[in-house]
Amino acid sequence: MIKRRWKINGKITQVEFSEEMRLIDVLRGPLDLVGTKEGCGEGECGACSVIVDGTLKLSCLILAATLNDGTEILTIEGVESTPLGKRIQKAFITANAVQCGFCTPGMVMATYYLLSKVKKPDRETIKSMLSGNLCRCTGYKSIFEAVDIATGRR
Amino acid sequence: MYVGKSIDRVDGWDKVTGKLRFIADYKMPDMLYGATVRAPVAKGRLKSIVFDPKYDFSKVVIVTAKDIPGENFVHIIKDDMPCLVSERINYLGEPVALIAAKSPTQVYEALRHIRVEAEEEPALIGIEEIVRTYKREPQNLTYFYEPKIIKGDLKSGFDEASYIVESEFYTGFQEHLYLEPQGILAYKKEGKFFVVGSLQCPYYVRPAVAKVLGVKDEDVVVVQAPTGGAFGGKEDYPSLLAAHAVLLSKKANKPVLMVYDREEDISFTTKRHPSYVYHKAGVMKDGRLVALDSIILFDAGAYTTLSPVVLARGTLHSCSVYSIPNVRIVAKAVRSNVPPPGAFRGFGAPQTLFAMEALIDTIAHRLKLNPYEVRRKNLLKVGSEMAFGQVLKESVGIDRCLDRVVAISDFKKKYESYKKQGKGKDVTTLKGIGLATVLHGGSFTGSGEMILKSRGGLRLNKDGLVEILIANTEMGQGVLTVMSQIVADRLNIPMEMVRFPLPDTSQVPNSGPTVASRTTMIVGRILTLCCDELISTIERHYNEKIRIDKGNVYLTSSKKRLSLKDVVKDISPERGIYIEKEYDFPPDQVWDEENFKGIAYPVYSWGAVVVEVEVDKFTYTVKPTKLYAVYEIGKAINPKAAIGQLEGGMIQSLGYGLMEKCEVKNGRFFQNRLQTYIIPTAEDIPEMQTEILEIPYSRGPYGAKGIGELPHNGVAPALRNAVLNALGVEINEIPITPERIVSTMKNRGLL
Numbered sequence: 043m044i045k046r047r048w049k050i051n052g053k054i055t056q057v058e059f060s061e062e063m064r065l066i067d068v069l070r071g072p073l074d075l076v077g078t079k080e081g082c083g084e085g086e087c088g089a090c091s092v093i094v095d096g097t098l099k100l101s102c103l104i105l106a107a108t109l110n111d112g113t114e115i116l117t118i119e120g121v122e123s124t125p126l127g128k129r130i131q132k133a134f135i136t137a138n139a140v141q142c143g144f145c146t147p148g149m150v151m152a153t154y155y156l157l158s159k160v161k162k163p164d165r166e167t168i169k170s171m172l173s174g175n176l177c178r179c180t181g182y183k184s185i186f187e188a189v190d191i192a193t194g195r196r
Numbered sequence: 197m198y199v200g201k202s203i204d205r206v207d208g209w210d211k212v213t214g215k216l217r218f219i220a221d222y223k224m225p226d227m228l229y230g231a232t233v234r235a236p237v238a239k240g241r242l243k244s245i246v247f248d249p250k251y252d253f254s255k256v257v258i259v260t261a262k263d264i265p266g267e268n269f270v271h272i273i274k275d276d277m278p279c280l281v282s283e284r285i286n287y288l289g290e291p292v293a294l295i296a297a298k299s300p301t302q303v304y305e306a307l308r309h310i311r312v313e314a315e316e317e318p319a320l321i322g323i324e325e326i327v328r329t330y331k332r333e334p335q336n337l338t339y340f341y342e343p344k345i346i347k348g349d350l351k352s353g354f355d356e357a358s359y360i361v362e363s364e365f366y367t368g369f370q371e372h373l374y375l376e377p378q379g380i381l382a383y384k385k386e387g388k389f390f391v392v393g394s395l396q397c398p399y400y401v402r403p404a405v406a407k408v409l410g411v412k413d414e415d416v417v418v419v420q421a422p423t424g425g426a427f428g429g430k431e432d433y434p435s436l437l438a439a440h441a442v443l444l445s446k447k448a449n450k451p452v453l454m455v456y457d458r459e460e461d462i463s464f465t466t467k468r469h470p471s472y473v474y475h476k477a478g479v480m481k482d483g484r485l486v487a488l489d490s491i492i493l494f495d496a497g498a499y500t501t502l503s504p505v506v507l508a509r510g511t512l513h514s515c516s517v518y519s520i521p522n523v524r525i526v527a528k529a530v531r532s533n534v535p536p537p538g539a540f541r542g543f544g545a546p547q548t549l550f551a552m553e554a555l556i557d558t559i560a561h562r563l564k565l566n567p568y569e570v571r572r573k574n575l576l577k578v579g580s581e582m583a584f585g586q587v588l589k590e591s592v593g594i595d596r597c598l599d600r601v602v603a604i605s606d607f608k609k610k611y612e613s614y615k616k617q618g619k620g621k622d623v624t625t626l627k628g629i630g631l632a633t634v635l636h637g638g639s640f641t642g643s644g645e646m647i648l649k650s651r652g653g654l655r656l657n658k659d660g661l662v663e664i665l666i667a668n669t670e671m672g673q674g675v676l677t678v679m680s681q682i683v684a685d686r687l688n689i690p691m692e693m694v695r696f697p698l699p700d701t702s703q704v705p706n707s708g709p710t711v712a713s714r715t716t717m718i719v720g721r722i723l724t725l726c727c728d729e730l731i732s733t734i735e736r737h738y739n740e741k742i743r744i745d746k747g748n749v750y751l752t753s754s755k756k757r758l759s760l761k762d763v764v765k766d767i768s769p770e771r772g773i774y775i776e777k778e779y780d781f782p783p784d785q786v787w788d789e790e791n792f793k794g795i796a797y798p799v800y801s802w803g804a805v806v807v808e809v810e811v812d813k814f815t816y817t818v819k820p821t822k823l824y825a826v827y828e829i830g831k832a833i834n835p836k837a838a839i840g841q842l843e844g845g846m847i848q849s850l851g852y853g854l855m856e857k858c859e860v861k862n863g864r865f866f867q868n869r870l871q872t873y874i875i876p877t878a879e880d881i882p883e884m885q886t887e888i889l890e891i892p893y894s895r896g897p898y899g900a901k902g903i904g905e906l907p908h909n910g911v912a913p914a915l916r917n918a919v920l921n922a923l924g925v926e927i928n929e930i931p932i933t934p935e936r937i938v939s940t941m942k943n944r945g946l947l
Binding site for chain 2: 070079089122138143144146168173176186
């Protein structure tokens, strides 16, 4: 078993896991943070997106053991308590950017990352920054509108 | 008050915060994880299941066909699909045995130590092979279903025609690619078998599981878990998966969770039926269609499953929105050795509508007419007789959809100008614009709803809240919100006073499956009937007229004000007031299944779509740049939810037409992962302009008609027609990949 101390959603957390586990397995397993979803297991769908040390990452492609003590991880469970996160979440509802809700946690994480880097992204930037997150329900337009609403553009 | 307003979805906050638990998020004490042992050949005889003697199987629960206490088939339409193979294998990957262990790691480890031996036989695989065989020796194929439509006199129609236009069309498999893979949790509680899962139709799963277990339907309780997309993919398949999970759970005497990974989900669950359509049309000089002779073949896979009803809908939609006087359509669902295709948004219509809408533009192209004019000359209207004898009585909005979409897209001018654009060496990009007009029949085909006799319920509870009790499932489309709006509006109470729990077969009546664009239209109507009955129940009790406002009940004669809580206390303090109503099937909706004639659907929804594309002249990549759409849906109960359905469906149709290639080779899907099966991303979508028109349907709740499937019908053919406009080349097979364009052009000597 491997032991690590990570800062997860702002809290120092001791975690133990076996060496073959991916970050998504540790989040969804021992940490019971099941808001992060597994849609493909090979880094294509983006449903497992989380922010690791300030960068958007796919938790299904990270071997958990490669993350050292002190790593900072933000998951969907931690987003609601941030002003930006809450603004994004409200905007997703207003724009009807949510249907089945399975891609939504990952999509919210990707949007959170986008808006923490670019204050008022144009449509091309939004498209490119969210292109790693698949949604099968909405057709994406409402998601772009949600991003606009979250930035105060609409 | 609520109907017609863009209310925020009621399950929104749980979804954006990640709090909503999907089936893979469920945990139970002692829960085991299940997996499937699968057949190694596409057709043959099972010889043995070999368990590696060096591996310790003592901690693994194993189920084979011998462990099935009831009947070894999964009840869908016919009982021909085994739950587990006992002898005959009919597709590669067919379930042969099931195993369960304490962790996913353990169960996959055990799976690697099991080998299935089989005698392989020649298999029939792929629509091309089906068509080849059909043309040479049709008697050698097995047909699950063979509907036929005859109208007028074909010979005189062709004699009258100025031109004959012939063409063949092919469409491929399409994977639903709901983001949440299939999953079921099974356990036993208080003597009953519980099935919780990602599914569309609780009352399909219940009898299927009961038959496999050999128990009464009531001994099985099916509860829907929040469902992460379905699109038809969780209509029929969960019956099989639930039977598997229950068998493992019964043998282990522990809860068992079965969740497919993406590769397993794409490889072995249902898909859209591949199709072949041959059309021969008799056309007048002005573009009027006077005769149509068609053959439709669907690759129906290894077992009957839903193929007969999918083909029925496909056949009934194959003339699209046109009135044609002389028609013969011969359609067949052909048995083959691929995993059975199943329900997928559109249910057979996207295939046949692709062919017909492509044919119209082929006619326009060959006869040098404008595709808008050809469509306008043939449109159905109130009073038109469809090929199968139905006379349209009301709510026909196709003319308005077509005219509007052509106006907002400037179609006529752009079509003519792109046709004349220079194609010389210095040109790098060719522009094209394409049109398609479509329809979709709301609710079950023919007598389906009459046989179904759907029942829905409402309960006014002790706490004064109104509970919606129906078996219809939220899978993203917004049923929780839309039904709550209808009930709140009809009772004139705040939406906060309406509750809609996820369906549980021990709690809700059978209001039918959540399929066929029927939920709002049919079950929404049942709920309005329940609301009206609740009001009259209260009136009968107090023996006077009532008025409900903001959750208060006003007795109009005695001028008293009561809360809904008071009313329950007065009428039925213990159990609350329960109302249940059956769908009042329209008596004039008569369907003759034997002759495939009559009123196929009580009403149709309509749509017209224009797609603009840019084709790269060197790579032949097709980039959709603009998408205009106008849909007539009777009434949008929640406009933003309706737009969400339309936009999402159109982008699925865009993927279907452009990129979602899924080939089958030796019985195996070649594109069986998300790295290879490509769906549209945020970067692939064009600018979209979607409008809704409303011509109320007299029997729809507030005039509403079906909407869910309609948008999947139009974009693929509009894309194909845009490519024809850009390149002058008829591509008759989707998806239209660059490789397909190049090979088509090479075959015609254009490259």
